[in-house]
Amino acid sequence: MQLPYTLLLSLLPLARAHFLLNSPPTIGFSDDDEGDYPCGSFDASSRTTVTNFPSGGIPISLTSTHPQVTYFYRVALLNDTNAWVDLHQPIAQVGQGKFCSQDVPGLAAWEGQDAVLQIAASAPDGWLFQCSAVKFVSGAATGPGSDCTNASSIKVSYVDEKLILNAQTTTIISGSSQPTQSVAGGSSTTQPASSSSTMGTPGAAASTQVGGLAILGTIIGTIGFFFF
Ligand SMILES: *[C@@H]1O[C@H](CO)[C@@H](O)[C@H](O)[C@H]1NC(C)=O
Numbered sequence: 276m277q278l279p280y281t282l283l284l285s286l287l288p289l290a291r292a293h294f295l296l297n298s299p300p301t302i303g304f305s306d307d308d309e310g311d312y313p314c315g316s317f318d319a320s321s322r323t324t325v326t327n328f329p330s331g332g333i334p335i336s337l338t339s340t341h342p343q344v345t346y347f348y349r350v351a352l353l354n355d356t357n358a359w360v361d362l363h364q365p366i367a368q369v370g371q372g373k374f375c376s377q378d379v380p381g382l383a384a385w386e387g388q389d390a391v392l393q394i395a396a397s398a399p400d401g402w403l404f405q406c407s408a409v410k411f412v413s414g415a416a417t418g419p420g421s422d423c424t425n426a427s428s429i430k431v432s433y434v435d436e437k438l439i440l441n442a443q444t445t446t447i448i449s450g451s452s453q454p455t456q457s458v459a460g461g462s463s464t465t466q467p468a469s470s471s472s473t474m475g476t477p478g479a480a481a482s483t484q485v486g487g488l489a490i491l492g493t494i495i496g497t498i499g500f501f502f503f
């Protein structure tokens with residue numbers, strides 16, 4: 276049987292890619308060079324397609340082809356694309372496929388400003404980057420489009436980590452003074468977020484060394500969500 280050409284084309288990126296930014300439109304995607312800071316080898320100042328980003332929020336749709344990934348949603352002003360500000364709590368995804376945050380709020384303080392949205396993804400093969408040209412505006416959420424779906428095979432959880440990643444440094448600060456409630460396997464426990472090493476499921480915790488700080492598996496083996 277021969278697959279239709281268009282179907283083959285649509286399968287291609289999934290077969291090779293690390294992760295895709297489906298929406299808002301990416302500045303550019305190169306599978307080989309997705310690890311190049313800050314925008315996966317594309318020019319952070321590219322304004323070919325600019326998406327209005329209302330304070331109310333936009334959907335951010337991603338596709339991961341890795342069994343696990345942590346997404347960091349960040350923005351920088353167009354005039355300073357090495358000074359990234361967190362837009363949203365990092366999200367850990369287990370399982371391959373689409374993940375869409377329906378209403379990621381814009382930065383009200385930056386209304387009227389040209390900016391760049393960066394998704395920095397921590398994947399087993401290192402850091403990966405995708406960017407989108409945005410402009411912060413006032414207004415209500417645009418609402419999810421048809422590509423805003425979650426694959427049924429994925430599990431996501433919010434991660435209590437702060438990323439400092441720019442041209443000079445890469446550091447993850449794990450935990451905060453906020454207690455985090457984890458719900459896993461039907462039982463519910465509350466624990467200090469700073470002791471993140473205890474949050475992984477036994478036998479499934481992963482450990483990463485970044486900038487001298489140990490980050491113990493808040494990510495892998497975590498089932499369900501954290502609420503705070
Ligand atoms: C970038 O623009 C903002 C707002 O217009 C301004 O406050 C800031 O100083 C500028 N930053 C640089 C590095 O030029």
Ligand SMILES: *[C@@H]1O[C@H](CO)[C@@H](O)[C@H](O)[C@H]1NC(C)=O
Binds near residue numbers: 375
């Ligand atoms: C995908 O899952 C996240 C986490 O549960 C949720 O916030 C989001 O609304 C879901 N997206 C869709 C399109 O249902």
